[in-house]
Amino acid sequence: MTQAPIVSRWAIAHPASHVRLWSVAIAGLAADLWTKEWAFREMAPNETRLLVKNLASLHLSLNPGALFGLGAGMAPIFVGASVLALMFVLYLFANSTTSRWSMHLALGLVLAGAIGNLYDRITQAAYVAYYPDSARVIGKLVEQDDTTVTLGDFPTGANPRKYKASADPRSGLQPVVRDFIRIEAKVAGFALWPWIFNVADAFLVVGVAVLLLNFWFDHRHHAPIP
Numbered sequence: 405m406t407q408a409p410i411v412s413r414w415a416i417a418h419p420a421s422h423v424r425l426w427s428v429a430i431a432g433l434a435a436d437l438w439t440k441e442w443a444f445r446e447m448a449p450n451e452t453r454l455l456v457k458n459l460a461s462l463h464l465s466l467n468p469g470a471l472f473g474l475g476a477g478m479a480p481i482f483v484g485a486s487v488l489a490l491m492f493v494l495y496l497f498a499n500s501t502t503s504r505w506s507m508h509l510a511l512g513l514v515l516a517g518a519i520g521n522l523y524d525r526i527t528q529a530a531y532v533a534y535y536p537d538s539a540r541v542i543g544k545l546v547e548q549d550d551t552t553v554t555l556g557d558f559p560t561g562a563n564p565r566k567y568k569a570s571a572d573p574r575s576g577l578q579p580v581v582r583d584f585i586r587i588e589a590k591v592a593g594f595a596l597w598p599w600i601f602n603v604a605d606a607f608l609v610v611g612v613a614v615l616l617l618n619f620w621f622d623h624r625h626h627a628p629i630p
Contacts, residue, residue, distance in 0.1 A: 415508060416498040424508040425497055425515070432516025436603040437523065443584040449543075449557050452586075459589050465600040466542045466558060466580040468532050483579075486522040490515065496615075507618045513611030520604030525579040530558050532580075534572035541567055545577065 415421035443462060447453065453462040493511050500507050531545035533553055543555030546564045556564040558580075585606070587597035 413502045414498070415500045415502050415504065418502040421497075421500075421502050421505075421508055424505055425512045428509050428512025429515035429519070432513055432603075432607050433519050433523075436516060436520035436607065439603050440520075440524070440582040440584070444559060444582055447584070449563075455585075457588075459587070461586050461588055462584050463586045463600060464558075465583040466530050467583050467600075468530070468542065468578045468580050483522065483525055486518050486525070489518050490522075493518070504618070506614060510611045510614035510618065513607040514615070517604040517606075517608035517611060520602070520607070521581050524581040528559070528580050528582060529577050530580045531555055531576065532578045533567055533570040533575045535570055536572075542580070 415425075444464060447462065447464055449464055451464070455461055493514050497508065497511050530542050531548075531553065532540055532542050533555070534540045541555060542558070543565075544558045544561040545553070546556045546561050547554040548569070551569050552566050553569050554564045554566050556562050581602070583600040583602045583605075585602060586600045587595070589596040
């Protein structure tokens with residue numbers, strides 16, 4: 405008599421798998437939102453605080469775009485993409501087995517990162533003024549007329565500064581994501597990572613990397629033997 409193979413249970417009906425997923429997601433989201441709130445409450449706009457010498461520092465930045473600051477002014481598309489990504493994460497979890505604990509942790513990190521930045525795009529808005537020389541200024545809108553716009557520090561509006569009104573149609577109030585971590589390390593004089601990011605971004609990168617490793621191991625395990 406041959407023994408029937410043991411079939412793993414699906415994670416969607418397994419309480420421990422849900423604990424892994426949601427505990428990481430909730431803790432990660434709390435860490436992301438708390439650090440953003442702390443940074444923009446405690447730091448001045450042009451202040452830099454060293455974390456690790458020649459490696460990382462804190463510096464405030466507002467991102468009206470997506471990854472690498474691309475796609476400014478396309479917030480509705482990013483919100484829709486975030487919702488689709490969250491649905492895909494839940495689909496992967498529902499179709500995983502209880503033994504895939506590393507995938508569940510990675511999906512929790514992706515959830516935390518995606519929801520953290522989605523929260524910012526829904527709740528945070530700043531005035532962005534674009535100019536012909538590719539420069540832009542971002543801040544809290546204090547006052548506006550036909551010729552000038554007055555912007556203050558985000559989010560309080562303190563230290564107001566006047567700028568010439570921009571004729572660029574993209575200028576105006578836009579959803580933004582709060583960033584504050586900067587990598588100082590350089591290779592051959594070039595910045596190793598020139599973009600300022602936040603905790604949510606870090607969770608997304610780590611989570612996606614672990615997911616890719618899971619998919620790679622799956623492919624190797626199920627690859628046909630020649």
